[in-house]
Ligand code: ADP
């Protein structure tokens with residue numbers, strides 16, 4: 001069984017076809033990096049997997065549970081909303097721009113969803129949040145507001161907040177690309193630790209070092225399609241496609 005299975009996903013915005021038949025499958029504990037030029041549909045793909053966008057065609061199966069499927073006439077249908085919410089609770093997502101609540105403290109940011117969505121008792125949520133803040137090295141920022149944090153600290157809080165929902169899968173959408181270069185390391189370190197703990201991760205990234213060293217598999221996307229995928233060593237040292245080669249030449 002795969003943790004994430006997407007088959008033949010199509011997505012358009014108006015006349016613009018952004019995903020053109022994407023299929024991917026991620027196993028438990030696997031770290032998959034998605035690389036590719038800006039505008040190739042990477043964010044849209046992640047957003048479809050967590051139901052922030054509705055797909056036009058294809059199917060999405062999370063931990064064996066269909067979220068979107070093709071019926072006998074080939075028409076794509078979604079399961080009922082309640083089931084979608086249940087399925088998406090298994091997936092945490094970290095965005096490029098942190099998306100923290102600015103008027104809440106670090107601790108309040110982390111305990112909000114566990115209390116409201118998962119009905120975790122407050123003290124239990126606080127204990128868990130504190131443990132997560134220790135894990136990302138920010139327990140001393142417990143009562144700070146997001147505006148008092150650096151970008152790297154904000155992103156580490158965002159990761160802790162996602163983990164507080166106890167996801168089985170974590171999606172990262174260029175988590176370090178809004179950061180000053182000297183702050184990317186602390187965020188990548190947290191992600192490496194997560195990978196070592198065998199979290200299932202799908203990571204859109206421009207950090208080729210991270211993709212090469214941490215990912216089990218690398219997917220190269222361009223123009224709404226998966227152009228090639230393989231082991232990091234294969235993709236980076238011996239890409240099959242000319243498009244992959246010219247992309248890597250620009251970024252490496
Ligand atoms: P990437 O993350 O690889 O840079 P995106 O998935 O963000 O690519 O975007 C792919 C294409 O889809 C881009 O041309 C972008 O402008 C377009 N796009 C993304 N989201 C929307 C939207 N909500 N409405 C219209 N166009 C969109």
Ligand code: MG
Nearest residue numbers: 042043044174
């Ligand atoms: Mg993007």
